[in-house]
Amino acid sequence: MDTELLRTFLEVTKTRHFGRAADNLFLTQSAVSFRIRQLETQLGNDLFSRQRGNVHLTAAGERLQPYAEAILQTWGRARQDVALTESLNQQVTIGASSLFWEFDGISDWVSRIYQHVEGLALRLESIPRQSLAKQLLDKSVDVAITSEPPKIENLQVTKVRDYQLQLVTKEKGCTMEQLKSLPLVYLDWGTRFSVEHSRIVELQKTPIMHTHSSKMALEFLINNKGVGFLPSPVVAASVQEGLLFPVEGAPVMEQSLYLVWREDIEKAEMLESMLAVPFNQIIESV
Numbered sequence: 320m321d322t323e324l325l326r327t328f329l330e331v332t333k334t335r336h337f338g339r340a341a342d343n344l345f346l347t348q349s350a351v352s353f354r355i356r357q358l359e360t361q362l363g364n365d366l367f368s369r370q371r372g373n374v375h376l377t378a379a380g381e382r383l384q385p386y387a388e389a390i391l392q393t394w395g396r397a398r399q400d401v402a403l404t405e406s407l408n409q410q411v412t413i414g415a416s417s418l419f420w421e422f423d424g425i426s427d428w429v430s431r432i433y434q435h436v437e438g439l440a441l442r443l444e445s446i447p448r449q450s451l452a453k454q455l456l457d458k459s460v461d462v463a464i465t466s467e468p469p470k471i472e473n474l475q476v477t478k479v480r481d482y483q484l485q486l487v488t489k490e491k492g493c494t495m496e497q498l499k500s501l502p503l504v505y506l507d508w509g510t511r512f513s514v515e516h517s518r519i520v521e522l523q524k525t526p527i528m529h530t531h532s533s534k535m536a537l538e539f540l541i542n543n544k545g546v547g548f549l550p551s552p553v554v555a556a557s558v559q560e561g562l563l564f565p566v567e568g569a570p571v572m573e574q575s576l577y578l579v580w581r582e583d584i585e586k587a588e589m590l591e592s593m594l595a596v597p598f599n600q601i602i603e604s605v
Contacts, residue, residue: 325387327354412442414460423552436592463579480576486569488546502527504547506536
């Protein structure tokens with residue numbers, strides 16, 4: 320199968336518009352339509368319902384989408400592996416949700432890996448939290464960064480840092496009693512956070528913003544009236560500069576960050592070299 324057909328399919332899926340997909344792919348709209356027809360012919364099913372101003376996936380298209388994403392990701396890794404040279408002789412893929420790539424310290428850790436581990440080519444993937452376990456098990460990623468390690472046999476889990484989620488606002492001296500008047504910004508931090516958040520009576524309201532991006536939540540709270548939980552590595556500088564303030568009397572949620580990988584990984588030696596590079600400081604194995 321031509322991977323460009325899958326790439327075109329995913330672009331139309333994302334934009335829900337043949338014209339916009341064509342612009343993003345630097346193609347004509349007729350070329351995009353032709354590619355989709357080719358793919359539909361190969362699969363023997365319509366992938367899109369085409370109504371004027373309303374392009375959406377059919378049931379077959381919805382079933383194809385996760386396979387198309389996985390095939391393109393695997394193909395990208397294969398192309399990079401094949402292109403490895405004597406100086407770059409092994410590739411390691413690290414997967415994490417976009418939340419963690421925004422953490423202060425992550426980019427420094429990656430830079431230190433390059434400085435200490437010779438012959439390494441890194442591939443960094445943004446992966447939805449709910450897909451991490453599957454991608455570890457099917458070897459789409461070699462290592463995952465997460466705050467909620469999957470409880471699955473044959474996965475090695477190492478805690479690399481502790482941090483907190485702090486309730487902050489731009490309103491200085493704000494107390495828990497004053498929260499009802501402040502719009503809520505909800506940073507989606509996973510199941511455990513959701514449960515703990517639901518126990519705070521003052522925050523049980525419809526969010527003015529619901530996001531998976533800590534930087535989006537941070538910038539909104541700095542520039543607008545509102546309140547929300549943010550991770551301490553993201554919010555520390557803004558608190559120090561007086562742009563945001565912790566809510567007085569608010570609970571602080573303790574969190575940890577973990578690295579997770581398969582015990583039977585073929586790249587064990589390279590991985591051990593990577594893990595020897597301090598991520599701040601490795602605290603303990605679990």
